[in-house]
Amino acid sequence: MMLGLQIKYAEIAGVPNLKIAHNNILGYYIEVTAKNASQMLEDARQGKSIFMHRQTMSNAVRFTTVELSELENKLKGAAERALALELELFADLVDKVMRKADLIAQDAQVLAILDVASSLAETAEEHDYCRPVLEDSLAFDIEKGRHPVVEQTMKAAHESDFVTNDCHLGNHETKDGRLWLMTGPNMAGKSTFLRQNALIAVLAQAGCYVPAKSARIGIVDKLFSRVGAADDLARGRSTFMVEMIETAAILNQSTEKSLVILDEIGRGTATFDGLSIAWAVVEHLHEVNKSRALFATHYHELTALAEVLPHLSLYTMRVKEWKNNVVFLHEVVKGTADRSYGIHVGKLAGLPPAVITRAKQVLTEMEKKGSYEINFMNDLPLFALVQKKATAEPEAATDPVKPSPVLEELKKLSPDELTPRQALDALYKLKQLSEQNV
Ligand SMILES: Nc1ncnc2c1ncn2[C@@H]1O[C@H](COP(=O)(O)OP(=O)(O)O)[C@@H](O)[C@H]1O
Ligand SMILES: [Mg+2]
Structure with missing residues (x-):
């Protein structure tokens, strides 16, 4: 309609590039360039033309006509009528919905239940989950368990397959205590193992299938976890304080029916301090709480507790040394880590060779002495490294920093x-x- 009018006006004014445009202030208007406007302005002044002047800009002049204004009013009316109609229809719909609100909410509830059930079924089918057995006992037997998220992340990244692991807490047949003390180097998979078993318990009790070959779980009354999550510094608590508050909650509340995972307790403080706390926590969990528990630690000293605590089992993550490097097999096996491999991990991460060499010296010296008391002047003179290097120290020579x-x-x-x-x-x-x- 506007286009027709524009063609008609271009013809009448004899200006082919005349345009009809719209803005919020003028509404619809006719615009010609300043160059083409002089004749139209002259005619308008003499009242000889249908065009009426509205506005002069630096490079354009704007006009209107009676016809255009009338058309605009009609359009405006139509828009208002359309809006009114729309509001009426909407009010009507709202009214109808409100009258059936209860029914609709009920349907939504049913659909939500179906949605949850079918999503879980789909996940179980797609990722090969099993139906857990829940019973009123203190059992916790997971065969070939997996971490649902780590597994999928690895799959998505096309990395090697996730290594499945069993977990038997308090099982006479497998001779497993209800408290597992897990040692093993960093990056070996301890935290993953702890969390996957806690997740399996949560999923099972929520009515889901679980990522395992089989699972038998005595119903857990409370699940406690102390894992190194984000600090709570914003609330003025240091990492160590948070760790202790959470550990206190666990020791004060967990029961024989609870499941507890404790990851690296005592890490946030000095070694002896941390070790002593970790030691006492293990004893308390074992003697007082009697919960089923997984306890990951870097304190190898704790493994000595297995001799006095009958329900404590020692587990570790299998590690293979290969060409002077450490390969993590992510496999949970009976036993203790023979050492922490921290220096190897540091090397993998790219610590300078000089630092690695020095750390090995310090470690050797400490192991020799069986204590942290080192006479730095005699045993480990500060400049030994530099001197050794000057005389072509073999360890450093085999480890040059190659550009990647x-x-x-x-x-x-x-x-x-x-x-x-x-x-x-x-x-x-x-x-x-x-x-x-x-
Ligand atoms: N069972 C497993 N199979 C394959 N990869 C694993 C497994 N467990 C852990 N990993 C890999 O090792 C990494 C480190 O694991 P993590 O549990 O944080 O080790 P830790 O607590 O012993 O330092 C994980 O991010 C994951 O990529
Ligand atoms: Mg960890």
């Missing part, structure tokens, strides 16, 4: 010059390089 091929390749790339295809190729190449250099 991945980094070298990265430095060569200039992202601005790559096509998407080239970028993708480059990414594959980097990935391949990184896999060759683990």
Whole structure:
């Protein structure tokens, strides 16, 4: 309609590029460039034309006509009528919904239940979960358990398969105590194991299938976890204070029917301090709370408790040494870690070779003495390392800092010059390089 009018007006005014436009102040108006406007302005002044002047801009002049104003009023009325109609229909719908609100809420509830049930069923089917057996006992027997999230993350990243692990707490047949003390190096999979068993208990009691081959769980009255989550510094509590508050809650509240996971208790304070607390916590859990519990620790000294606590079992994460490196097998096995491998992990992470060498010296010296008391002047003179290095120290020589091929390749790339295809190729190449250099 406007377009027709525009063509008609362009013809009448003899201005082919005349336009009809709209803004919120003027509404609809006719616009011609300043150059084309002089004749129209002249005609308008003499009242000889249908065009009436409205506004002069620096490079354009705007007009209107009676016809255009009338059309605009009609349009405005139509918009108002449309809105009124819409509001009426909406009010009507609201009214109908309100009259059946109870029924609709009931249906929504039913659909929500169906949704949860079918989602769980789908997950169980897709990821091969099993139906747990829940009973009124103190059993906790998980066969080939998995961590539902870590497993899926690894699958999505096309990494190696998740390693399944059993967990038997307080089981006579497998001769397992109800309290498992887990040692093993960092990155070996202790935390994952603790959490996967807690998650399996939660899922089972929520009525879900669980990521395991089989699961038999005596109903858990309370599940407690103390894991190194985020600090609560915002509320003025230090990490260690939070750790102690949570541990206190566990020791004060957990019962024989509870499931407790404790990850690296006492880490946030000095070694002896932390070890003493961890020691006393294990004893208390064992003697007083009697809960089923998984206790991960880096304090190897705690394993001595197995001799006096009958319901304590020692477990560790299997580790293989290969070409001077540590390979984590993520497998939970009976026993204790023979050492912590912290220095190896530091090396993997890229600590400077000099630091690694020095740390090994300190460790050897401490192990020799069987204590932390070292005479730094005699046993470990500060500059021994430097002197040794000067006389071609073999350990450092076998560990030169090689530039990483991945980094070298990265430095060569200039992202601005790559096509998407080239970028993708480059990414594959980097990935391949990184896999060759683990
Ligand atoms: N069972 C497993 N199978 C495969 N990979 C695992 C397994 N458990 C842990 N991992 C991998 O090892 C990493 C470190 O595990 P984590 O539980 O944090 O070790 P820890 O607590 O002993 O330091 C995880 O992020 C995961 O990638
Ligand atoms: Mg951990």
